[in-house]
Structures are given as C-alpha cells and as structure tokens.
Amino acid sequence: MSLSSRHLIGLFGVPKDDIQNILDTAVTFREVLERPIKRVPTLQGKTIVNLFFESSTRTRISFELAQKRLSADVINFSASTSSTKKGETFKDTVRNIEAMKVDMIVVRHESSGVPQFLTRISKANIINAGDGRHEHPTQGLLDMFSIREKLGKLDGLKVCIIGDIAHSRVALSNIYGLKTMGAQVSLCGPPTMIPRGIEMLGVKIYHDINKAIAENDVLNILRIQLERDAGTTIPSLREYHNYFGVTSERLEKYNPNILILHPGPINRGVEISSEVADGPYQIILDQVTNGVAVRMAVLYLLGTMN
Amino acid sequence: MKIKAKIIDKDGIRRTITRLAHEILEKNKGLNNLVLIGVRTRGEFIAHRLREKISEIDGSEPAFGILDVTLYRDDFRRRLKQPEVSVTNITCDLNDKDIILIDDVLYTGRTVRGALDALMDLGRPNTIQLCVLVDRGHRELPIKADFIGKNIPTSINEEIKVKLAELDGEDSVYLIESPEEEED
Numbered sequence: 001m002s003l004s005s006r007h008l009i010g011l012f013g014v015p016k017d018d019i020q021n022i023l024d025t026a027v028t029f030r031e032v033l034e035r036p037i038k039r040v041p042t043l044q045g046k047t048i049v050n051l052f053f054e055s056s057t058r059t060r061i062s063f064e065l066a067q068k069r070l071s072a073d074v075i076n077f078s079a080s081t082s083s084t085k086k087g088e089t090f091k092d093t094v095r096n097i098e099a100m101k102v103d104m105i106v107v108r109h110e111s112s113g114v115p116q117f118l119t120r121i122s123k124a125n126i127i128n129a130g131d132g133r134h135e136h137p138t139q140g141l142l143d144m145f146s147i148r149e150k151l152g153k154l155d156g157l158k159v160c161i162i163g164d165i166a167h168s169r170v171a172l173s174n175i176y177g178l179k180t181m182g183a184q185v186s187l188c189g190p191p192t193m194i195p196r197g198i199e200m201l202g203v204k205i206y207h208d209i210n211k212a213i214a215e216n217d218v219l220n221i222l223r224i225q226l227e228r229d230a231g232t233t234i235p236s237l238r239e240y241h242n243y244f245g246v247t248s249e250r251l252e253k254y255n256p257n258i259l260i261l262h263p264g265p266i267n268r269g270v271e272i273s274s275e276v277a278d279g280p281y282q283i284i285l286d287q288v289t290n291g292v293a294v295r296m297a298v299l300y301l302l303g304t305m306n
Numbered sequence: 307m308k309i310k311a312k313i314i315d316k317d318g319i320r321r322t323i324t325r326l327a328h329e330i331l332e333k334n335k336g337l338n339n340l341v342l343i344g345v346r347t348r349g350e351f352i353a354h355r356l357r358e359k360i361s362e363i364d365g366s367e368p369a370f371g372i373l374d375v376t377l378y379r380d381d382f383r384r385r386l387k388q389p390e391v392s393v394t395n396i397t398c399d400l401n402d403k404d405i406i407l408i409d410d411v412l413y414t415g416r417t418v419r420g421a422l423d424a425l426m427d428l429g430r431p432n433t434i435q436l437c438v439l440v441d442r443g444h445r446e447l448p449i450k451a452d453f454i455g456k457n458i459p460t461s462i463n464e465e466i467k468v469k470l471a472e473l474d475g476e477d478s479v480y481l482i483e484s485p486e487e488e489e490d
Contacts, residue, residue: 002388028374028391037427040377300391304382 003301007126009115010135011177019180023145025297026290032069033293043072043303046103051094052129053079053109058264058288059129059139063106066295072303075102090114091121098122104303107131112169125302130169139263140173142294144181146287147218150259155182160212162244163222163271164193164233170263174220175201188212189244192233209244213254220261221246224271237270247273251281261287307482313458313466314479319439322455323352326437327359329453334404339432341369341403345421346392348410349373351472352439356408369403371396378420400429406453410468412438415449440479442466 003018011019032040048067052060060076067074077097088096097105104125107115112132119126130136148154159178165171165187178185179202186204187194194205206212213219224240234240251258260272260282268274276282314322334340337360344353350372361367376391407421418436425434437453442460458466460481467480 001390025391028377028393031393031395032377035428039427041423042377042379042382300377301388304388 002305006302006305007115007119008137008298008302009119009126009128011137011140011173011180012135014137014177014180016180019141019144019177022141022294022297022301023148025301026141026145026294029069029293029296029300030290032296033289039069039071041071042300043067043070046072046303047075047101048072048104048106048299048303049075049077049097049102049124050129051077051097051105051107051109053107053114054130056108056130058291059108059136062288062291063127063129063138063295066292066299069292070296070299070303072104072299094118094122098124104299125305127298127302132169133167133172134169135173135176136169137173137177138291138295138298139170140177141298142287142291143170143174143220143261143263144177145294146261146283146290147259149286149290150283151217154178157183157218158186158216159183159218159220160186160188160206160216161220161222162188162209162212162246163224165189165198165222166193166195166233167225168222170220170222175203179203186212186216190234190240209246210250210254213246213250213258216255216258218259218261219246220263221271222263223265224267226267226270237267241270241273245269245271245273246276248275248279251276259283263287308484310464310481310483312478313481314440314456316477319455319477319479322439323355323359326453326455327356327363330356330406330435330437331360331364333435333452337364337366337368339402339404340406341371341398341400341431342406342408343371343373343396343421343425345407345409345417346372346374348468348470348473349408351470352410353406353408354472356406356437369398371398373407373421373424375417375420375424378424380416380420394424396428400425400431402430402432405431405434406437407434408437410439410470411466412436412441412449412451412454413444413466415445415447418449419447439468440466 001021102124106127106129108129109131112134114131115126115128128137161171175185188206262284266277342353342357344350357370372395374392374394376389435452438451439455441451441454441457463484465482467482469476469478471477
C-alpha cells in the first residue's frame, strides 16, 4: 500500500491509514537493526541530500544512518559550510543541488514553511526534519511508534505533552498524529509557554503537573531551551523545576504506572530529574533506536513509490 | 481470473510434503545441522508443515525461521503497486548451517535471488538448498531447486495458484489463465 502523498511535510491532515502504514513498516526495519549486517539494498541507486540549515545532532545522524542502512547514496549539506554564506539565495541553492539529480531531500530550517516551499521548486520527495515552530513529523512518528511498542496501542490512550508548547514543533506533530490515531492529547506548562487558543486543536490544558501525571498514561516531556527561556517565559530554571519538573517523588505519588518520553537532549534537573531520566518509567533511548527504524520506513515508503 | 485445472488436491499436497520431508532428511543425513527457512507468505506455511512432518519421521524438530524478501526485491521501479513489507523472524544462528529455503512456486527465480542475498546478510551458511512445492519453469536467472514437489510446465500467460488451508481455507494447486497481476 502506498502513502497518499509523495512528501512528508507534517502530520497535519495525514490520514490514519498512512500513519498506520508507516508505523507497521517501521516494525520491519526495527528487526533489520537487530541483524549482524544492518543494511538492506532497498534504496540502492537513490540519491538523498540532507539539507540542514539549523544545527542538529540526533536527527541528522538518525536520518543519515537510516539512509545508509537502506543503501542510498547520501550527501550532507550544512548551512555553515555552504554558499548561502556567500550570498546565494535559498532557491538558487536548492535548484543547483537538484540539477545534480537527487531523488529525495531531507530538510531542516529555522523558518516554518521551508519544506512546503521546497515541494514547489523541486521534483524530489521532500521530508521535513523540523521547520521553525511548525512541525517535526518524524519525531512525532517515532514517539507514536515508541508508545505503541510499549503499550500495544494508541487508540484511547491519554498523552500529555509538558513544557514549552509555544516554541515546539515536536508538540504540534505529536498533537496532530496522536489525535488522528485516536489518543486523547493534553498539554501542561506555565501559561507563558502555552499559546492562546490552542484548545481549538481539541487538547486539554493543565497548569498543575501533579494533576497531569495523575490523569495520563504517557508524558512526553519537552526540553526547556536553556539558552532562550529562562528570564523570558519563566522566572528561573529552578522555579520551573519546582513547579513543572518531573521527579520520581511525583511519579510515585501520583501515577507509578506512567510512561515517560523525551525527544532529547535532556536537561537533567530542569524538566526531568536525573532519577527519572535513568529510571524504569522512561523509554528515552528506545526512542532514539526507534527513530532510525521509523525514518527508514518513511524513506522506504516515499523512495519506492512510483 | 479463470481456473483451467486443479493440478494437486489436498491429499496430493499431503503426500508431496511427506516425500519432500524424506528427501530432505535423506540428502542431509538427518537434521542435526538443518534450518528450515520459509519465504513469506505461503512458503512460511509449507515450511511449518515440513517441520511437523520431519519431526514426525525423525523424532526431533529442526530449527526454523521466516524470511521476508521484500526489501531485497529488484522490481521496485517497475511495479505499480508498492509491495507491503513484513518482518523477518530468524532467531537462530545461520553460520555453518545447512539451510532449506522453502517457497510455494519457483518461477523467474528473482524471489530466490533476493532470498539468497537476505540470507547472506544474516550469516554464512554451509549450504543453502531450495525446496519448492511447484516448479513452473520460465527462469530468468541461473537458479534451480534441489527439492521439487511437482514440475508443472506452464505458458507465460498462465499462473500457478497455491492455496493453503492456513490462509485460503483449502489445500490445492490451480492452473489459472491470464493473471491479474504479476507474481513471482
């Protein structure tokens, strides 16, 4: 079964069947990652460019590994070493890269909407690896895959996303994807971090972390952006930790059966305590492993489409 | 889809599996080093039956695994429909083993080519032997089966349809005219 779109820009509007298909296909690739030779010849002869205009370690390595494990030819491009520094426009850069005959482009950019724009100026399959405050669809997919792998389903689960929702593309992809799959999504954080009107997406809002822990099956904890947030949206990191930090005392008291996700990188002692980050509730490193499998599934489904 | 003839019936399939089990045991002098690997989808169920039969004859069960060759196909660019992948499930070590690769129909040989590549990525077997329920000819690659249930000479416009109780509710092999889609 083929996906209904030849690009992956976001999870907004992606039909349930497509998400199901990607998650099911990722199970196959999860098995490939356990083999002694973690490589299959499926995308042999396909050329994929990773266009990263914003710094990234995890996502870029994860995509690159996924591509190499499917035997694709991979080119990495980062903005700091490119001729955009020399004054070339974004559009010209992309046109030039495309003239070298590439099949797929994975793009990350600090501005929302860049991947969408790329679909208009390029014939390649476009995959969004995070654009501004818009979406990060493969992160949303790998979070769903990890929850489903652990709890066996998504339908009917209660998932709460905690932290800086306003600046988070991970939050939006999670909201769209999880709601499509039948989960109930809620958000938790100080009012300065929760955009006004977001209830219109059909999500519940908590300002009390204890209540959020008590009433949900899964917590997806977002990173507090140390470089940006302290002093603007929150008074201090310590205050954030006191009011919204996920600690083992809170989990034990309010919901010892909860499942903890975090997209990384984690700030120990801010949004999550070290004990929780290393403890039995979390599947943070499973998420990283699953990320490669989910990205292989997306690359496979888009790359072998006719 | 028009059925031209029923070539093997339920009893025929049972007797064929019995004979194949004996042949595999005879050629490999027992099952100490054997691993049966069924190719998804129907090869898996034929492999199950062979395993049962072999353990009935010999008293102990050979090692067993299931292989999905979708990721090793060579026709992604030529097919209209995207093939669905499923999971390979081989938990035993394949190094230095004698592998019996099992499928329902041998046709162009391209599935077997993919399966060989897939097996090589999982280890370095001592031998790989091919066992099929039906060989219908028209090979496009230099591949032949070691154990054959039945040779059925076909024309290119015909198709062999193997039906198994586990999936299709009956055990039989049909010769069919003008297939709806290419299958190998």
